[in-house]
Amino acid sequence: GAGVSQSPRYKVAKRGQDVALRCDPISGHVSLFWYQQALGQGPEFLTYFQNEAQLDKSGLPSDRFFAERPEGSVSTLKIQRTQQEDSAVYLCASTFEGGGAWADTQYFGPGTRLTVL
Amino acid sequence: AQTVTQSQPEMSVQEAETVTLSCTYDTSESDYYLFWYKQPPSRQMILVIRQEAYKQQNATENRFSVNFQKAAKSFSLKISDSQLGDAAMYFCAYTTSGTYKYIFGTGTRLKVLA
Numbered sequence A: 001g002a003g004v005s006q007s008p009r010y011k012v013a014k015r016g017q018d019v020a021l022r023c024d025p026i027s028g029h030v031s032l033f034w035y036q037q038a039l040g041q042g043p044e045f046l047t048y049f050q051n052e053a054q055l056d057k058s059g060l061p062s063d064r065f066f067a068e069r070p071e072g073s074v075s076t077l078k079i080q081r082t083q084q085e086d087s088a089v090y091l092c093a094s095t096f097e098g099g100g101a102w103a104d105t106q107y108f109g110p111g112t113r114l115t116v117l
Numbered sequence B: 001a002q003t004v005t006q007s008q009p010e011m012s013v014q015e016a017e018t019v020t021l022s023c024t025y026d027t028s029e030s031d032y033y034l035f036w037y038k039q040p041p042s043r044q045m046i047l048v049i050r051q052e053a054y055k056q057q058n059a060t061e062n063r064f065s066v067n068f069q070k071a072a073k074s075f076s077l078k079i080s081d082s083q084l085g086d087a088a089m090y091f092c093a094y095t096t097s098g099t100y101k102y103i104f105g106t107g108t109r110l111k112v113l114a
Helices: none
Strands: A005-007 A010-013 A019-024 A031-037 A044-050 A053-056 A065-068 A075-079 A088-095 A112-116 B003-005 B010-014 B019-021 B024-026 B032-039 B046-052 B064-069 B074-079 B088-096 B108-113
Touching (some): A019 A112, A044 A065, B010 B019, B046 B074, B074 B088
Parallel strands (some): A010 A112, B010 B108
Antiparallel strands (some): A065 A075, B003 B024, B088 B108
16 A cells, blocks of 8 residues: 555443554565553554564553554554543554564554544 | 663654653663654654664665764654644654563653744
């Protein structure tokens, strides 16, 4: 694709609901990152995939957060039993490289703004 | 722990003038990369410039250049001939080899005055 896309762009959830956020990386990109960006803050790393393998999930804030990328392309970030503190913009980014991802340019999606009431 | 600090929440610059955004970081690693990302209002974050720690020469991309002071752990961004389209949040970021984690600062909002 032309760029990284994310859906939905906006999501309002009632506290306790489950949500699923989708990321479509640039075609052929090996690496995929998820970030959480609270209002007025910089992005905070959540998790990293190299193809379908989740190589780092150290940033996931709790076991309510789960991410997958089963076929090595589209990724889904799922949040169970949402809480108000989960309200944030969730950003996805992809890079072409795999093992050298730390050195490569990240291409970001527009983000999903999640509001938990 | 590795940290990235941007001490200027907001900066203003007159169109066509030059502005410098500050960033300091803390790390014990010797092999790392530093980045400046731009996040325009309601638009996607894009890479502005990056610097490899092992390179002494400061990176330059058109009107954007960095002043990388490794010993001082400082990585400032200079924008020359500022344009209205430069108005955005600017984030300094760090990553190191052997990890996939990027650490971002809290950002500096740049306003460009016509």
